[in-house]
Amino acid sequence: MTATRPVSAPAADRVLPPVDLEPLRRRRIRRALVQLACVLVSLLMVVPIVLVAFAALSTSDELAEFPKSFVPSDWTLDTVRGFVTSTGVLPAFGNSVLTGLYTVVLSLAIGAPAGYALARHAFRGRDAYQVFMLMVRALPIVVLSVPLATIFLRAGAYDTVAAVTLVHTALAMPTTVLITASIFVAVPAELEEAARVFGCTRAETFRRVVLPLAVPGLAAAAVFTFVLSWNEVLGAGVLTIGHRTLPAQVLVALADSPQSYRFAGGLALVLPALLFILLMRRYLLSMWGSRG
Amino acid sequence: MRSRIPWLLLAPSIVFMLLLFGWPLVQGVLAAFRSGDSFTVDNWTRMWGDAYFGRALRNTLLLTVVVVPVQFVLAIGMALLLQSRPKLAGVHFYLWTIPLAMSELAAGLVWLSIFSNRGYLNSFLSWLGIAPDGIGWLDYDNPAGMLFAVVVAEVWRATSLVFVIVVAGLQMVPKDFDEAAQVFGATAWQRLWHVTLPAIRPSLQVALILRTILAIQVFAVAQALTGRNFPLLVGETYQWYVNLQNAAVASALALVVLAISLAVSIVYLRTLRRERA
Numbered sequence: 001m002t003a004t005r006p007v008s009a010p011a012a013d014r015v016l017p018p019v020d021l022e023p024l025r026r027r028r029i030r031r032a033l034v035q036l037a038c039v040l041v042s043l044l045m046v047v048p049i050v051l052v053a054f055a056a057l058s059t060s061d062e063l064a065e066f067p068k069s070f071v072p073s074d075w076t077l078d079t080v081r082g083f084v085t086s087t088g089v090l091p092a093f094g095n096s097v098l099t100g101l102y103t104v105v106l107s108l109a110i111g112a113p114a115g116y117a118l119a120r121h122a123f124r125g126r127d128a129y130q131v132f133m134l135m136v137r138a139l140p141i142v143v144l145s146v147p148l149a150t151i152f153l154r155a156g157a158y159d160t161v162a163a164v165t166l167v168h169t170a171l172a173m174p175t176t177v178l179i180t181a182s183i184f185v186a187v188p189a190e191l192e193e194a195a196r197v198f199g200c201t202r203a204e205t206f207r208r209v210v211l212p213l214a215v216p217g218l219a220a221a222a223v224f225t226f227v228l229s230w231n232e233v234l235g236a237g238v239l240t241i242g243h244r245t246l247p248a249q250v251l252v253a254l255a256d257s258p259q260s261y262r263f264a265g266g267l268a269l270v271l272p273a274l275l276f277i278l279l280m281r282r283y284l285l286s287m288w289g290s291r292g
Numbered sequence: 293m294r295s296r297i298p299w300l301l302l303a304p305s306i307v308f309m310l311l312l313f314g315w316p317l318v319q320g321v322l323a324a325f326r327s328g329d330s331f332t333v334d335n336w337t338r339m340w341g342d343a344y345f346g347r348a349l350r351n352t353l354l355l356t357v358v359v360v361p362v363q364f365v366l367a368i369g370m371a372l373l374l375q376s377r378p379k380l381a382g383v384h385f386y387l388w389t390i391p392l393a394m395s396e397l398a399a400g401l402v403w404l405s406i407f408s409n410r411g412y413l414n415s416f417l418s419w420l421g422i423a424p425d426g427i428g429w430l431d432y433d434n435p436a437g438m439l440f441a442v443v444v445a446e447v448w449r450a451t452s453l454v455f456v457i458v459v460a461g462l463q464m465v466p467k468d469f470d471e472a473a474q475v476f477g478a479t480a481w482q483r484l485w486h487v488t489l490p491a492i493r494p495s496l497q498v499a500l501i502l503r504t505i506l507a508i509q510v511f512a513v514a515q516a517l518t519g520r521n522f523p524l525l526v527g528e529t530y531q532w533y534v535n536l537q538n539a540a541v542a543s544a545l546a547l548v549v550l551a552i553s554l555a556v557s558i559v560y561l562r563t564l565r566r567e568r569a
Contacts, residue, residue, distance in 0.1 A: 038378045041370055042387045048402045048448065049390070051412050055405040066426065067415035110304045117301035124295070129302060136313050138501070140509050140553050142529045142546040144313055147320035150539055170312035173305060231395030233512045234526065238533055247397050251512060252534075255519060259408065262516070266401025273393035280393070281386055285460045 049270055055263035056080055063259050083264030086257075092249035095161055096230055099245055102165040103229040104222045107172045108180070112218070115180025116210075120189065137174035144170065145238040152239065159240045167239060168229040176225060182286065183217035184210070220283035227276045231269075324543040335540040339548075342541075344531075348523035349548075351514075354439065355524065356507040359446050363503060364496075366447065367454035371462055372484070385459075392452045399449035400516025404430075407441040407517065430518050438514075438522040445513050450506065454499045461495025462488070501560050505553050525549050 051070075055063065056079055058072040063079075083089060118126065148167060152158040187210050195205040236248040244252065250265040257265075277284075324335055339345055370388060374381055391399065406412045407429045414426030429437040469491060473483045489496070511527035520531065526549060533542035 034373055034376050035378050038373050038380075038384050041373070042384050044448070045387045045390060048406060052402040052405045055412075064410065066410040067418040068410060068412065070412065070415070110308050113301040114305040117298040121298040123298045126298075129306075132306075132309075136309055138505055138553060138557055139313060139317070140505070140526070140546070140549045142509070142526050143320055143550045144316040146529065146533055146539060146542045146546050147316035147323060148312070149533065150323065151316065151319060166312060170309065173309055177305060227393045231393070231398075233395060233397050234509075234530060237530060247395050247512075250401075251397055251515065254516060262401050263405050266398055266405065266516075269395055269398035270402060273390055273398070276393035277386060277390050281389070284389055284392070284456050285463065 052263055052266045052270065056083075056260075056267040060258065060260045063263070079260040080264045080267070083261055083268065086253075086261065088244065088249050088253070089246070092244045092246045095164075095243055096246040098161050099164050099168060099236070100226040100229040102161065103168040103172060104225045106165060106169045107176045107225050108218065108222065110169070111173050111176030112180045114177045115182075116184050116206075118177065118181040119184035133174040133177055141167075141171060141232075141234050145235045148235075149238050159243050161243055163239050164236050164243075164245060165229075167235040168232055171232065171235070172225045172228050175228070176221060179221045179224065180214075180218065183214050183221065186217070187213045217283065220280050223276060223279050224283075227273075227280075230272065230276075320543045320546060323540055324547050327540065335544045339532075339541050339544045342528075344520070344523045344528055345545075348525050348528045351439070351522060352508060352510075352525045352552075355442060355446065355510060356504060358439075358443050359450075359507050360500070360504055362443070362447050363451045363454050364500070366451050367458050367499075368489075370451070370455050371458040372488075374459060375462055388455060389452050391449045392456065394449060396449065396510060396512035397516055399445050400513040403441060403445035403448070403513075404517055407444075430521070432518075432521040435522070438518050441517050442510075442514050442522060445517060446507070446510060449513065450503065453506075454503055457495050457499040457502075458492060461492035465491040497560075497564055501557060504556050504560070508549060508553055508556070525552075 054070065054072055057075050057077070059074060059076050059078060062068070062072055062074075114129075117123075118130070145167065148163075149158065152160075152163045157163045191209050191213070192205050195209045196202075200208065230245075231247065232245075233247040233251055236245040237251050240248060247269060250262075250269065253265075254262065325331055325333065327334055374385060374388075378384065404411070408414075409426060409428060409430070413429070414423070417423040418426055427437065428434055429441050431437065465488065469487050470483055473487045478486070509526050511524050511530060514522045514524050515527055515530075520527070523531075525545060529542050529545040529549070532538050532545060
């Protein structure tokens with residue numbers, strides 16, 4: 001297969017010109033370089049995560065050493081345990097999960113119907129609505145976090161999971177609408193029409209025909225929304241004091257916490273990302289493909 | 293009857309967004325110009341007079357100007373690499389998109405383990421013998437070092453967003469374009485510049501606007517790496533609200549962020565439209 005020198009003619013009387021292997025060689029080198037570049041980028045992505053994991057699994061004595069050995073000499077869970085048991089971390093974890101789940105439910109409940117309308121109906125004002133959603137998406141979170149904190153304070157809803165949920169839902173809404181629209185577009189309208197012909201009501205059609213087909217996409221959208229809520233720092237930090245989410249808790253504790261706390265916190269915030277992307281992997285491109 | 297159904301479906305989202313975006317926006321503008329019950333610009337002079345404001349403004353703009361172009365070059369390069377179908381493409385794609393699900397704060401803490409004084413980078417440099425005592429990357433009197441660290445962390449975290457948008461765009465470009473150019477003898481560079489990039493122009497525009505606006509809002513990365521030593525506008529808003537308990541100045545700062553975001557979006561949209569015409 002891998003001929004490295006010119007192939008000579010089989011019969012002595014018929015001399016073929018030597019095969020030029022140069023293009024093939026160049027192609028191979030190119031392939032090898034592409035392969036190498038890919039591995040390098042992957043290493044660049046992975047090594048920092050591995051390092052923070054090493055740091056989080058080192059003893060605090062070892063963290064204070066310099067120069068530090070790359071692989072910790074004695075592995076320990078003390079640093080991680082110290083983080084998990086420090087004040088507020090476990091409740092904050094619970095708050096994060098709750099906020100994330102509520103945000104998913106609320107944003108799908110409000111956003112999915114809008115997405116369905118965009119996918120199925122041509123109506124006047126459709127473009128205006130889409131522009132409205134895009135504009136909202138371009139607004140920075142700070143602009144609403146600070147005034148909302150004041151509003152919630154007056155309404156007695158400050159420092160609650162509900163308040164954070166509302167802000168996260170508002171943040172997720174434009175994307176939820178766009179993603180669900182692209183999911184419902186992919187469900188053939190003919191199936192819906194067939195169901196109506198066979199006597200299903202509008203609601204039944206939706207529940208028994210459209211929904212089952214849309215479920216995988218909706219699940220991916222749900223994960224996406226959950227991640228958005230899970231990672232959001234600023235709004236959660238501004239809106240809460242006692243009922244913080246995990247990132248807000250870590251952010252507030254940063255200033256007066258030892259390095260070991262920060263690295264263990266970093267690892268705790270990074271690990272879920274590995275799982276989230278694994279769950280969403282197949283849908284990532286279609287989510288961002290639909291013109292954002 | 294028929295035309296009322298879509299609006300019934302849209303109504304909840306419109307009402308919700310008006311309540312959670314429109315109302316706070318109005319309240320925020322009012323709060324920034326009010327002290328007690330009277331109109332005032334005191335909040336603005338106070339914001340302006342704060343020693344951190346100028347630095348925060350400069351750092352924010354600087355960070356955006358440096359990070360966004362780097363991310364685009366990297367993201368396009370990564371997308372092209374993946375486009376040429378390397379082995380284990382699926383694994384690479386997974387690894388390159390992990391930061392997409394990572395919070396700013398997490399990315400900052402990850403890079404803190406590398407850039408801190410006794411961190412992995414200094415350990416490595418010391419091991420190489422380049423800097424036996426390490427370099428104070430994050431020292432308060434080393435703005436260049438801090439900028440570098442924040443840029444690296446931010447590039448690492450947010451390039452994957454551009455990458456995914458570009459890959460999605462590339463998938464919609466028919467292969468024939470590239471092949472035709474190849475047949476006519478275009479070099480790889482010419483094909484990229486005259487065929488591939490123009491074909492994914494809409495995706496690039498979306499990514500450019502989105503990324504720039506998000507870059508202006510960065511704060512937790514810098515907070516995790518440097519505390520308040522490398523101030524950014526949104527970080528200052530947080531400081532004024534949470535630590536200094538001054539919602540009025542915080543609102544003023546938030547409006548500055550809003551104004552910059554809007555200005556950038558308008559400039560982008562105008563330039564891009566003019567170029568297309």
